[in-house]
Amino acid sequence: QVQLVQSGAQVKKPGASVKVSCKASGYTFSSFGINWVRQAPGQGLEWMGWILAYNGNTNYAQKFQGRVTMTTDTSTSTAYMELTSLRSDDTAVYYCARFLSGFGDYWGQGTPVTVSS
Amino acid sequence: EIVLTQSPGTLSLSPGESATLSCRASQSVSSSFLAWYQQTPGQAPRLLIYAASSRATGVPDRFSGSGSGTDFTLTISRLEPEDFAVYYCQQYGSSLFTFGPGTKVDIK
DSSP states (O other): OOEEEEOOOEEEOTTOOEEEEEEEESSOGGGSEEEEEEEOTTOOOEEEEEEETTTOOEEEOGGGTTTEEEEEETTTTEEEEEEOSOOGGGOEEEEEEEEETTEEEEEOOOEEEEEOO | OOOEEEEOSEEEEOTTOOEEEEEEEEEEEOGGGEEEEEEOTTSOOEEEEETTTEEOTTOOTTEEEEEEEEEEEEEEOSOOGGGOSEEEEEEEETTEEEEOOOEEEEEO
């Protein structure tokens, strides 16, 4: 069965960087893209960007351009999202989701990231 | 960038009743790229509907989606206790995803 398993919770100081991993199983990793979506406490879903696993092409939401980098390692079927220059308002749960044809059909369990001094 | 607006913000209903949730786009959206998700507290979103009206695998037939252009609807007939949740619409266009702000369906 398709599974996306994300790395564990992290606490970071303002100005630091965070890298979240998303390990896929149960499907051909390179045949799909991976979306990254975040959710601040008590708020809605916010799309951050996507990466195509087969060629590494990315498209980032304008809000995150310059601060986010998405990568994949096809040898381990793992996607990564790194966010730099963290601020307190980056405190959120970060999700990865498999996507094809414009929607996310399988989601990771989420990775809480807390930014606090 | 296409902006999605959902209404109402909160819908208070009793089990067994039906729910009608609206998603309106600031410009026309391809029906192929309109999806609905359900999220319960502490859980990841779950895909319910894709391509405006196709149910995802395992989704009960009491969930149905409709609409085109700028107006889309998610209907839940005969609400079950597990259906009380937040529902988000999402569109994909020009290589960008956007989500609506969500509609919370809570128990009256």
